[in-house]
Amino acid sequence: MSKHVVLVEDEVNIAEAIRFLLSQEGWRVETLANGSTAVDVIRNVLPDLVMLDVMLPGKSGFEILDELRADTSFDDMPILMLTARGQSRDREMAEKAGVSRFMTKPFSNSEMLDAVRELTNT
Amino acid sequence: MTREALTGSRIRERRVMAGQKQADLARQIGISASYLNLIEHNRRRIGGKVLLNIAAALGVEPQALTEGAEAALIATLREAAIDAGLTGPDAARADEFAGRFPGWADVLVGTRRRIAALEQTVEALTDRLAHDPHLAASMHELLTTAAAIRSTASILAETKTLQPEWRDRFHANINEDSRRLSDSAQALVTYLETHPDASETASSPQEEVEVFLANHSFEFETLETTEDTQNQIEVLIDGAQMLQSLAARHIAKGVLQQVARDAARLPIVLLREAVARLGSDPVTLARDLRQPVVRILRRLAALPELGAGLVVCDRSGTVIFRKSVEGFTVPRHGACCPLWPLFSALNHPGSVMATRVSQLGHARAEFDCFAACDTVGVPSYNAAPLVQAVMLLIPTTSGAESAEQMGSTCRICPHEDCAARREPSILSQGV
Numbered sequence: 299m300s301k302h303v304v305l306v307e308d309e310v311n312i313a314e315a316i317r318f319l320l321s322q323e324g325w326r327v328e329t330l331a332n333g334s335t336a337v338d339v340i341r342n343v344l345p346d347l348v349m350l351d352v353m354l355p356g357k358s359g360f361e362i363l364d365e366l367r368a369d370t371s372f373d374d375m376p377i378l379m380l381t382a383r384g385q386s387r388d389r390e391m392a393e394k395a396g397v398s399r400f401m402t403k404p405f406s407n408s409e410m411l412d413a414v415r416e417l418t419n420t
Numbered sequence: 421m422t423r424e425a426l427t428g429s430r431i432r433e434r435r436v437m438a439g440q441k442q443a444d445l446a447r448q449i450g451i452s453a454s455y456l457n458l459i460e461h462n463r464r465r466i467g468g469k470v471l472l473n474i475a476a477a478l479g480v481e482p483q484a485l486t487e488g489a490e491a492a493l494i495a496t497l498r499e500a501a502i503d504a505g506l507t508g509p510d511a512a513r514a515d516e517f518a519g520r521f522p523g524w525a526d527v528l529v530g531t532r533r534r535i536a537a538l539e540q541t542v543e544a545l546t547d548r549l550a551h552d553p554h555l556a557a558s559m560h561e562l563l564t565t566a567a568a569i570r571s572t573a574s575i576l577a578e579t580k581t582l583q584p585e586w587r588d589r590f591h592a593n594i595n596e597d598s599r600r601l602s603d604s605a606q607a608l609v610t611y612l613e614t615h616p617d618a619s620e621t622a623s624s625p626q627e628e629v630e631v632f633l634a635n636h637s638f639e640f641e642t643l644e645t646t647e648d649t650q651n652q653i654e655v656l657i658d659g660a661q662m663l664q665s666l667a668a669r670h671i672a673k674g675v676l677q678q679v680a681r682d683a684a685r686l687p688i689v690l691l692r693e694a695v696a697r698l699g700s701d702p703v704t705l706a707r708d709l710r711q712p713v714v715r716i717l718r719r720l721a722a723l724p725e726l727g728a729g730l731v732v733c734d735r736s737g738t739v740i741f742r743k744s745v746e747g748f749t750v751p752r753h754g755a756c757c758p759l760w761p762l763f764s765a766l767n768h769p770g771s772v773m774a775t776r777v778s779q780l781g782h783a784r785a786e787f788d789c790f791a792a793c794d795t796v797g798v799p800s801y802n803a804a805p806l807v808q809a810v811m812l813l814i815p816t817t818s819g820a821e822s823a824e825q826m827g828s829t830c831r832i833c834p835h836e837d838c839a840a841r842r843e844p845s846i847l848s849q850g851v
Contacts, residue, residue, distance in 0.1 A: 309564050311593040315571035318586065322579075353560065382563035387843045403567035407574045 301418060302345040306330045306362065307380070308354050312403075316349070319407055320414065333357030337365045345375075347418050352381035352388065360391060367396040376417035380405070427471070429519030430485050432460035434478045449473040462516065494518050496529045539832065546831055552624075558608045565601040569594055625667035627752065630742065632660045632672055638743050639724065640679055644688050649680035675741060682718055686711050691719050700726060700814060702790045703772055713772050713792040717812040729787075729813040731762055735806055745813050747778075747785025749828035757827040758840045762811035765791035769807055776816070778823040780834055786823045787813040 303320060307313040308331045317327045328343060330336050334356030340348055348366070352359035359379055366372045379392050382403040392400045399413050414420070435445055446456040451470065458464040466474075475482040497514035518525040572590045576582065582590075642652045653676045663669045686709060698704050702716045709716070721730035721743055729745025733756075742750045750756065756763075761773040773791040791811040799805060827833030830842045 309568060311568040311597055312564070312571060314589070314593065315568065315575060318575060318590075319571070382560045382567065390843075403563050404570045405567065407571055407578070410571075 300324050300326045301347070301420065302326045302328070302343060303347040303349060303414075304328045304330065304336070304340050304343060304345045305349045306333060306336045306354060306359070307349070307351045308332065309351070312380075315407075316410070319411060323411065323414075323420075325414075331355075333359065333362055336362045340366065340372075340375075347414060348375060348377045349414075350377060350379050352379065352392075360395060363392065363395045363397060378413055378417060380410075427466055427486050427519075428459045428462040428464070429516060431466075431474055431478070433519070433522070434480060434485065435460075438478055440478075445474070445477055448477045462519075493525060493529050496532055497525060500528060500532045542832070555608075558604060561604045562601065562608065565597050565604060569597045569601065572597070625665050625671055626740075628663050628665060628668035629671045629675065631662045632668075633675065633743070635660075635662065637724065638722065640676065643676065643680045644683045649677075649684075653677065653680065671740075678718070679722070682715055682722075686715055686719050688719065688722060691716075692723065695720075695723070702792075702812065703774075712794055713790075714794040714808070714810045717790055717792060717810045720812055720814070727815055731756075731760075731811045731813075733762055733766060733809050735766070735808075737763060737766060740808075745787070745815060747815065748787060748813050749779060751829040751831075754829045754831060755842070756829060757833065759824075759826040759838075760811065761789050761791040762809050765793040765811065766807065766809035767793075769793040769795065769805075776823040777813070777826060780825055780827050786816050788816050789813050 301324070303325050305313060305316055305320075305327055307316065307329065310331070313329050313331070317329055320327050328339065328345070330339060333354035336350075336354075336357065350359040350362055354362075359381065363377060363379070366375065366377065376398045377396070378399045378401065379397045380401050380403060381388065389400050398417050401410065401413060435442065442456055442460070443453040446453040449456075449470065450473070455464065459466050459470075471482055471485065475485055478485075494514050497518060498511075501511045501514060572594050576587065576590050576594070636656075640656065642656070643649050646652050653673060656676060657663060657669055657672055660672065663672050690709065691705070694705055694709055698708055700720060702713055702720065705711070705720075706713045706716045711719075718730065718732075720726055721728050727745065728743075729748055729750075730741065730743040731739055731750055732741035733739050737755075739750060739756060744750060761775055761777070765771065765773050771792070773789070775789050776786055777789040778786045789811060791809060793807050793809040795805040796808050797806045825835070827835060827838070830838075830840075831845060833841075833845050835841070836845070
């Protein structure tokens, strides 16, 4: 059975590129362009991986991360954060909030795929 | 090492430069060679006739021997030593170092000044990048678009068996993103060209007001002398080209109205007379002149002869007015160091804070700092009062009293173990 990822990214062309790359690797990709429904969707589909942008309409990536980590049933869920905000304090905030990996844009495809493989042992 | 000690080193340097032997010079001015040797090695004080004779023999003005190295140079050397953590006997020998190796001292001082200038540039740029909303949004847009192009281009280049439908879609995406990137880059360049130097031009209404006030040297004589201040304020604002935005004009008007109110209640002539009589201690002046301390602080900042800086914040701690003073940096956008007496005063309305302060990185610049907080606006029932805190910084020379050390903003503060730290410093950690 293929693995399932929820990608929360409002930048359509980035989302499309990531969706293509992960699909090639056999992933089922659910894409959301708005943060407001992300937590509910994740609770429903219980994906193997969550990929989060930081600056999102509706609800920021940090808020989504906080909500997920506040729920102990998501303790082990790998969360990969992708952001153009590369400032050290963002990284620290994300790490404190329990992100599994923090990547700054622009990143290479191989870098992103390696991170996904590492986080999901695939 | 005293100032006199330098003189000996300088005599030796001048003599050597003139190619004269110690014994010859000693003979010429009628002292023993061993005594001159002691003078040259800074082991005997020198002055009066002997100094005049040596200066005449060396063909230089006596001042060239006693004042050759500027006090500022020595002060900067000492500052460099403090910042580098140099302790022990070496730290106290800045005079001797400057006297014996004037060229190297100049190099060291020049390097230190350059470092200070670069740190200020880093501070301004980092501050701007972190807090200028337009720049931050532009950078975000650029990076996001670049990320989309990079990912898509890699897919096109590296996927050998890409279906035509996907290929066409990615080509279209790249076309769209490259146009976006081009537009964003052009907009950013236009913005940066319009604002080539954040330290000199205004990128926010508050900064427009700062430029306006600085252009007037924070002095508004017409508001001190006329009764029709409202009209004068309009004239001043209408004539200020740098006040471009409506918000800036509104802020400037508020500042000038405050100046006019202060001037009406405490004319600068009265204050100057009181300072001449009593000194510049704000509480003493407030008692004598029967004025609130915050007004005294604001009015003292308006006296050019004091060269004082002034920072005002509102109840949220946001800096709403600043008159800069060299050696004490007030960040343009980011949050200030919470250790400032300004914020102690904000939490204790009615109290007056008084302390000697210096900012880390500006070890030799010390200030007598006074801060107080007062209510503003009209009182109402069951509502916490609006308050403003005012902090006056009067430059002073280092004395026996130790200065309380504080920062400008965490981002550029080297104090690593500070309990008030909000974020790491880019200066110490390079992040």
